[in-house]
Amino acid sequence: MKEACDALSQFAVGWKAQVVSAHRTPERLFEFSRNAADEGYRIIIAGAGGAAHLPGMIASMTPLPVLGVPVQSRALSGLDSLLSIVQMPKGVAVGTLAIGTAGAYNAGLLAAQMLGSHDDALRQRIAEWKAARADEVLANADLGQG
Amino acid sequence: MKEACDALSQFAVGWKAQVVSAHRTPERLFEFSRNAADEGYRIIIAGAGGAAHLPGMIASMTPLPVLGVPVQSRALSGLDSLLSIVQMPKGVAVGTLAIGTAGAYNAGLLAAQMLGSHDDALRQRIAEWKAARADEVLANADLGQG
């Protein structure tokens, strides 16, 4: 989940990372989720693998938006993680990203985009980064011919 | 989940059924799970569908054994339910049954078998029922020849 922090830092969005385990520390899960809005969090990103319950359980206990990252699991390559996170019932939403590190980065990016909806300077930074990424591709786009 | 109650009643095992929703009533989930052992429950059976978090979350909060039944979901026919329930990490166990009503009945049966490990009369009832089921098949086993 380090990639999520990297993405947030890249766009100058502050973050705080901590371990909350749905299965090992359910009390902490409850307290964290119940208090997150009052403590000033704006968005919660949660990663989990296998029978991945963390993002959905947090979402059930906070009015804040929750993003979920399916960790690539050993036996089933994260398909179990993905389905456990994304297939939430009507009324409890988790915005789910791709399996693995791409998804972790994108969770940070999407969180930045959400905050950018209310912050013109942040949205501008994101737009510029997107443009720069395109330029990189364009500078090396010719692969020859035969 | 009615089939689980049916199975328990069939073997004269008492049960109590209630709605506990991981996603709609997380506080109730918390209280129920934390107190179940002290309230005298011996085994907990939980059914859930889609991103099915209920059985695993209960298991994280009680020393009692937990059985999980994957409900057949609409889009993915319960494959999501199954993986969300069975793929628990090391340290939090859910004994998972088949998708759908067969699994619900079998959860009641397995609970009866668990209690039967300490109750000779109950174990005997189960053994007799198994024998009777075999007899039924044997009485109608001939399907003709050609």
Next chain:
Amino acid sequence: MKEACDALSQFAVGWKAQVVSAHRTPERLFEFSRNAADEGYRIIIAGAGGAAHLPGMIASMTPLPVLGVPVQSRALSGLDSLLSIVQMPKGVAVGTLAIGTAGAYNAGLLAAQMLGSHDDALRQRIAEWKAARADEVLANADLGQG
């Protein structure tokens, strides 16, 4: 996708719905995506089925956050839609919801939650609705015993 609108209306969040087809109207897709931020949109919700390219293509062309809803497809029940939407590469994020109508509703809910991060009254409405949903369950939680 009507359910997404329903969810937004329920929380008094304004919305505008239009048809943008990645495959039939690519120019419109392009224009819509490029201009959405300037036209004052805050969040974009896109639903698509099968080889579902709409949410990801919009996300590639806007700094706004994009949510994707996998429509339940005929042959593969939406598994193709889900993978086509959620498995985005690093750098282009789509917050993906569940397959089908539950996902559509949850996309509206998650959008409301995102706006609620900057709107205390909206966040409060969401919190109250969650509490009411729990109360409904609690009022009917007893299923008898045997």
Next chain:
Amino acid sequence: MKEACDALSQFAVGWKAQVVSAHRTPERLFEFSRNAADEGYRIIIAGAGGAAHLPGMIASMTPLPVLGVPVQSRALSGLDSLLSIVQMPKGVAVGTLAIGTAGAYNAGLLAAQMLGSHDDALRQRIAEWKAARADEVLANADLGQG
């Protein structure tokens, strides 16, 4: 399956391990299953991979509770093992755990929990272990901020 023994030993529950192959030693399978209850076993844990028939076949011949562990298979990563064990028909129950070593450990844990339903000291040991696991997480929960 060593992890199942480890879990049992950890909670001071006695166990006996032996090789019973459904496909190589069917006679032994029949004898073992038929006699297990009379020999004083309380719970049976069986692991198997691929077309995994052992747990279900034992369950068909004993009134004792049976737990099944899907071994991670080579070609299909244990998805075949999982479905072969968990999808039992109505009337023959196997409490199925996760694919691989996590599932093996959890089978031992779940067996201990089942015995703990009738043994306050054992249940107490399990509860204390769960609390200690949570404390470990809490001691290292802060991952920094940015």
Next chain:
Amino acid sequence: MKEACDALSQFAVGWKAQVVSAHRTPERLFEFSRNAADEGYRIIIAGAGGAAHLPGMIASMTPLPVLGVPVQSRALSGLDSLLSIVQMPKGVAVGTLAIGTAGAYNAGLLAAQMLGSHDDALRQRIAEWKAARADEVLANADLGQG
């Protein structure tokens, strides 16, 4: 499994059909499998669904060839049946046919082909039937043009 009998009758191969349930009548499974060769059976066809153990268990107890038919199951459409039957370990073979009624018919056909390896007249009947099937197609092969 009626289609298997139909196929055998069509090629004038004698058959005997009976109910043997791996899970409900394990003793009968045992006796049937152990005695089948001595009773003069040449080939055994077994159909089963879900966690389908019957074909593999018979194969573990007889030197006769065993053919398996995966019944189309409710939740997983027979994918569980197929994997439970076909993924046998080295040393116990089940010749597996397609899911459902096509597979049942083909089990009968394959059994006839196996017997036809030692019976010229039978092999000739099969060859003629194949030729007739081709002729049927050829008589109606033109679908027009545009």
Next chain:
Amino acid sequence: MKEACDALSQFAVGWKAQVVSAHRTPERLFEFSRNAADEGYRIIIAGAGGAAHLPGMIASMTPLPVLGVPVQSRALSGLDSLLSIVQMPKGVAVGTLAIGTAGAYNAGLLAAQMLGSHDDALRQRIAEWKAARADEVLANADLGQG
């Protein structure tokens, strides 16, 4: 496919191995399949991977029984091979074995069993080998206790 030859040799069944590629040598496929019965073959074993057409195409052109072995493919681990071989339409049968080398060995074993239906000495060799395999397990069945 070497394992299939090994199994046949082990039971003293003669075999002849050759390369026939459905996709690279279709003429050879046609000639081989059409002539196999007249050339004295009794059973045909064919292995193939990915879009695996060889076993089914042979089966369409010979009255002999055909066994198919799904080779473990690179991207999809043989699931594509398995479905391409086993899901044959009504009227063309392929007895399918497990994915990979276990399936290759079992194809040879099943072929031996088919011939053993008409050869008491061969069937006896198979029965003895099965008994010896069981004895091996029984000699090492005790795994200790705790």
Next chain:
Amino acid sequence: MKEACDALSQFAVGWKAQVVSAHRTPERLFEFSRNAADEGYRIIIAGAGGAAHLPGMIASMTPLPVLGVPVQSRALSGLDSLLSIVQMPKGVAVGTLAIGTAGAYNAGLLAAQMLGSHDDALRQRIAEWKAARADEVLANADLGQG
């Protein structure tokens, strides 16, 4: 496969439809494939379901381009058809379309596009049809707001 003919007719491309069954009429398959180029065919479209061997077998015997349409099968909804058609080995190519009627139509469309590469008027008809399809969407693009 009628939809493929419809698409071709729509763009004024001539076609001829006939039944060629890989499994029922292998000789006809052979002759058709070997002679198709000399008979003046330019492109071959083949549909098949389950263990779908027709498109790949034709492709192995003709230098013409072959397009394949996976028919939606009963048990596995066409996933077997898709993998059997698309997963061809290096050296034998089948251009595969979507499962079911959408794929059948698109096979006709793609064939027209291939011919349109050498026929300006045809390519123009396709381009105009695409534009008209976009206009249809645009005329009804407004879905209201809330």
Next chain:
Amino acid sequence: MKEACDALSQFAVGWKAQVVSAHRTPERLFEFSRNAADEGYRIIIAGAGGAAHLPGMIASMTPLPVLGVPVQSRALSGLDSLLSIVQMPKGVAVGTLAIGTAGAYNAGLLAAQMLGSHDDALRQRIAEWKAARADEVLANADLGQG
């Protein structure tokens, strides 16, 4: 995708390779797709992985035929790439090849075959290469006997 170029060069078909990223350079995607026919391209081959939108998006914007190659992705081995490319809706066709390098080569081969439909010399080169491939197999077809 180098294998696609190799295949084209092998049959003396000219090609031009460039980087066009649906997600990083959407403008370039639009320009390339809109202008490809006028710039004299005859066929477009596009490879993509994960949520693979490139081939379908190009196909939505050009009357030229488009071939798609699913790149083998990390978590899901290219199943996501395959479904994202092949499951196109009615009206936008992508001729899809196998996952990975075999598919890339076959895309070049299929493109050559499409051009060969209007170029007798090219079609002849393809036919000769196919014959040579068969000869290679035939020269080494004997694998011994036992």
